[in-house]
Amino acid sequence: MMTRVRSAVSSIIGGIMASGSSAQEIRPDPPLRFPYSRPDFLALSPDEVECSADHISRPILILKEMKLPWAAGYAEVINAGKSPLNEDQACCEVVELRRRPADPSSPSYTPTRRRSSLPSADLLESIDSSEVKELNFHYWALFDGHGGSGAAVFTAKFLHLHIEEQLQEVLEILQNPSLQPPTCLGEENPVHHLHPSARCSQRGLSRAASLRGAAGAPGPPNTVAPRFFMEKKIKQESLVVGAIENAFKEMDAHIARERMLYSVSGGCTALVVVYLLGKLYVANAGDSRALIIRGGEIIPMSSSFTPESERQRLQFLAHLQPSLLGNDFTHLEFPRRVTKKEVGKRMLHRDFTMNGWAYKTVQEEDLKFPLIFGEGKKVRWQLNVFLLHSSLDRDCLLSHRRVISQLMMSLNKLRVLYLVWYEHGADDVMILATDGLWDVLSNQEVAEAVSGFLGNCDPDDQHRYTMAAQDLVMKARGVLRDQGWRIAGDRLGSGDDISVFIIPLMHGNSQQPQPS
Amino acid sequence: MMTRVRSAVSSIIGGIMASGSSAQEIRPDPPLRFPYSRPDFLALSPDEVECSADHISRPILILKEMKLPWAAGYAEVINAGKSPLNEDQACCEVVELRRRPADPSSPSYTPTRRRSSLPSADLLESIDSSEVKELNFHYWALFDGHGGSGAAVFTAKFLHLHIEEQLQEVLEILQNPSLQPPTCLGEENPVHHLHPSARCSQRGLSRAASLRGAAGAPGPPNTVAPRFFMEKKIKQESLVVGAIENAFKEMDAHIARERMLYSVSGGCTALVVVYLLGKLYVANAGDSRALIIRGGEIIPMSSSFTPESERQRLQFLAHLQPSLLGNDFTHLEFPRRVTKKEVGKRMLHRDFTMNGWAYKTVQEEDLKFPLIFGEGKKVRWQLNVFLLHSSLDRDCLLSHRRVISQLMMSLNKLRVLYLVWYEHGADDVMILATDGLWDVLSNQEVAEAVSGFLGNCDPDDQHRYTMAAQDLVMKARGVLRDQGWRIAGDRLGSGDDISVFIIPLMHGNSQQPQPS
DSSP states (O other): TOOOOOGGGGBBBBBTTTTOHHHHHSSOOOOBOOOOOOOOGGGGHHHHHHHHHHHTTTTOOOOSSSSOOOOOOOEEEOOOOSSSSEEEEEEEEEEEEEOOOOOTTTTTOSSOOOEEEEEEEGGOOOOOOOOOEEEEEEEEEEEEHHHHHHHHHHHHHHHHHHHHHHHHHHHHHSSSSTTOOBBBBSSSSSSTTTTTGGGOTTTOOOHHHHHHHHOOOOOOOOSSSSOOOOOOOHHHHHHHHHHHHHHHHHHHHHHHHTTTTTTTEEEEEEEEEETTEEEEEEEEESSOEEEEEEEEEEEEEEOOOOOTTHHHHHHHHHOOOOOTTTTTTEEEEESSSGGGTTTEEEEEEBBBSSSSEEEEEEEEEGGESSEEOOOGGGGGHHHHHHHHHOOOHHHHHHHHHHHHHHHHTTTOOOOEGGGGGGOTTTEEEEEEOOHHHTSSOOOHHHHHHHHHHHSSSOOTOOOHHHHHHHHHHHHOOOETTTTTTEEGGEOOOSSOEEEEEEEEEEEGGGSSOOOO | OOOOOOOOGGGGBTTTTTTTOOOHHHHHSSOOOOOOOOOOOGGHHHHHHHHHTOOOTTOOOOOOOOOGGOOOEEEEEEOOSSSSSOOOOEEEEEEEEOOOOOOOTTTOOSSSOOOOOOOOGGGGGGOTTTTTTEEEEEEEEEEEEEOSSHHHHHHHHHHHHHHHHHHHHHHHTTTTTTOOOOSBBBBTGGGTOOGGGGGGOOTTTHHHHHHHHHHHHOOOOSSSOTTTOOOOOOOOOHHHHHHHHHHHHHHHHHHHTTTTTTTTEEEEEEEEEETTTTTTEEESSOOOOOEEEEEEEEOOOOOOOOOOTHHHHHHHHHHGGGGGTTTTTOOOOOSSSOOOGGGSSSEEEBBBOSOOEEEOOOOGGGEEEEEEEEOGGEEHHHHHHHHHOOOHHHHHHHHHHHHHHHHHHHTTOEEEEGGGGSSTTTTTTEEEOOOHHTTTTTTHHHHHHHHHHTSSSSSTOOOOOOHHHHHEEEHOOEETTTEEEEEGGGGGGOOEEEEEEEESGGGGSSSSOOOO
C-alpha cells in the first residue's frame, strides 16, 4: 500500500497549487500558516502528537474524556510510512448561527450582510456580543490530505466557518420553516406579480412583509417575456445545499489567498456532514465515504469521485481548452503510453465522447502526456502530478487554476436525509471514513463489523461509538506480521492513514436537538 | 400535450442546425434529401401513408405480412396535431458484416480500410460481391424528430450503415471471441513489450500473428516512461460500444454534409438496440426509453438525458466558452427570468457548480437569455430555440456546432446485456418506445400492460408481439372523448407521436441466432 498512488482529484481543496506558489518563489521560506496537529477534540499534548506519528507501532488514537456532539465516536491511525505525518484531519463542532438585531423594517436591511473580508483566524474571535443565539448546526468532517498536511489542517480549521457564513445569509428564511424562499429579496420586491391588487403597496414594504408575500403566492414573474411564465419553487433545503456548495468554493479561494503569504502545503479531500433542522446533509469531494446503517440496512450516503469516474468531464475540459493544461497534454486516453515508433500505426483510444474503445492512427501529438492514466485505485489525473513536479509557468497556472478547481467543485454531489422520518435506535449510525478504511474493507464488511460490535455493547455506554470506531480502525490496519500489516483472511491491511467517525442517529430525531 | 415543449437536447442528431443552414440561404429551395415516409417494414402504399397522417382519427399502424427479425412487434400512431407529419421514424435490420478476402500476410493489410468517402445512398448498392458473409448484427431503432421529419428519415436510412462500417474495422478481432483486442495494430507491432525474446521477429510479422502475440501476453509497453507500466485490458464488447458511439458521431457529421446540398429538416433523438454475438447493446440519445421485462422484473435499459439532467454540463460549457452561444446567454440559472428593475437586488440563482440555490446581487448581464429554463418535461435548452428562431450569424454557428454536438454525444450512455446468461421465455421482452408513450404511462404500467396482454396470447402466435405493441399504443393514445384523448383513469392521453417495438428476447439466447 506504500506505493499506492493517491487519487489525484483529491486535490479538490487547494491541491492543485500544492507545494509551490508564485509567492514562494519570491520568499523561499514563507511561514507555516498553522503547525501540524491532530484534531482539537483529541486534546493531545505535543508529546502525544509526536508519539502518534510512529509508523512502526501505528498506535490507534481515540477520544479520551472529551465528548463529541451526539456522543459520536472517533478513532484514527497513521499510515505505515507513505508520508512522515498523518495527512488525515478531522473536525467536529456545533456551530451557532446568530441574527443581528437590526431593524427589519429598514428598507436597506438584509439579514446578514455579506462580509467583505473573508474569514481568517480572527473570525474565531469576531462574534459580535450583541448577536442573539438563534439556530445551530452540527458538523462532522474528515479531510484526507496529500502532498503535505497543510491544506487539510487549514481546511479543518475553517470550512465550518465558511458554512456558517453562507448559512447566515439565509438564516431569516431558514428560521421560518414554512416559508418558501422568495425568488428575489429587497424592499422593491415585485409584489404585483403575486397579487395585482397589492401593487400600490409596492414601495416601503418591510422585507419581512415582502418575504411573506413572495412565499404566499409566487406567480408569473414579469410581463416582459411572457414565454417565461414558469417560476421554479425552491425548497428550504436547497438553500442549505447551496450554502454548503458555496462554502466549499470560498474555502478553496481562501487557501489560494493564504498561499500568497504563508506555506499551506498539499491538497485534501473533504467529507462533510451538516445536521440542521432535522436533516443531514452529506457533501463529499474526493474518495472518502459516508455510510448509514439503519435497521440492518446499508445506505450509501456519498459518491466518491475519482479521475476515472470523471474521465469524460476532464477530457472534455482538456479538449475545449488545451491551454489550461499548458498544451502539453493529450485529452485522448490510450490503454498505455504511446511510443514514438508507433506513430502511423492504429492504436486503441477513446475521447470524452466514448465509453468504449476504437482504433485510431497514432499522430505525433498523441505522444503528449495523457491527462488521465491508470486503472482502479491507481488511476490518477496527470495534471496534478505535473503541477507538483514541473517547471510550468506558475503565474499561468494561477490564472487557470480557478476554472479547473471550479470544474472539480461541480462534481461535489450533496445528499440529504430526513432524520425525523425514522425512529432511530442506538445501533443506527452513520460511518464516515477516509479511503484508508474503504481500500481494504467493503461496505458490507464495515456494516457487519460495526453492527456486531455495537450489538455486544451496553446501549447506554457513552463510549460505545468510539470503541466501535477503534475496532473498525483495528480491523482495517490489522496487526504487524512478518509480511507486514495483515487483516482477517490474511489479507494485506491498510497502509494508509485511517480516520473514522461513528455518529449515532437517534440524537437527530428531534427537530432541534441539543448536543449531548 | 399540444403545447408541450419538446426536450431540446433531442437535437442530438442534426437538430442544432434545424430548419436553416448557410447553404439554404444561398439556395432558397434545396431539394429534399428523402421524401417523408413511414418505416419500410410497414410496406405502406402512398395512399396509406397519407391516411396514416390523419390527426383526427389517429389510426394505429401495425405490421402486416412482413415479419421482423425475432418476430418483433411494432405499432405506431401519429400525434394529435402538434406537427403535420409523424416525426417518429423506425428501422429494423439484420446487417451482415463481411470480410474482404485480401491477403492477411500482406504487411499493409488491415481488415477493412477506413472508407475515405462516407456512406451515401449509393452505399446501399455498393457491397462487393467478392466479400464473404461472416457475421451479422440485429438492429432495432427509434428516432423521434422535432422541427421537421428530415433528420429522422435520414438517420433511419443510414445509422445502421455507419454502425456496420465501424464494426467492419474490428471484424477480424470480433470473429475470435477469445482474443483480447490488441492495443496496437500493424506489422511493426512492438512485440518486444510482450516477449523480449521475440524482438528479432518484430519486422515482417503478419498482422494475424502480431494480434496473437499482443493478446497472449500484454506487458510493460515501453521503456521510455517507466511510470506508465500499466496497460489497460480492453474487452471485445468495448470495441462494439466504441463502434456504436463513433457511428453516432459519423451520422451527425453525415447529416451536416448533406445539408450543404439538400434539405434535411429538424433534428431527432435516437434509441438504438444492437444484438451481436449474444449481447444486446442499447444506446440512447434523447428521451426515448428501453425497458426489459424478464420473469416479471423490470430492467430499465436506457437513461434519457434532458437539458435538466445535463444542466451542469451545459452550463459549464457556456461558462467556459460564452462565444459558443454568441455571448447572448447567461450560464446562470434563475428560478424565472430576471427583469430590468431587479438589477441590484438579491435573487436566487445557481451556476454549474451547484445543485442547491443561493442569493446573488443581480447584474446587468444576468438579464441575458438563460441557457436552460423550465422544469420537468417543460424544460428546454434555450440554445435550440434560439437557433431556430434567431438571426444569429449562421456561419459562426456552423463552426461552433461541432463542439456542442460533441458534448451532446458524450452523454450517450450505452448499456450492455448478456442475453446468453438467462434462459428467456416467450413473455420476456424488451420494449422500445418514444416519449409519446412514457409521457403518460410509467414503467410499471407499461410492464403490467405488456405482461398482461402476452399472458393471454398463444405463445406460438407469431403476431403476439405486434398485437401487444398495438395494445400499448392504444393504452397511451386512448380514445377520443368530448374533452380530447382520454386513457384509463380518465387521464389525458398522449397527443404526441408514439412508436413502440416489442422484441422477444428468447431468440437471443443462442450465440449466433438466425433471424426468425
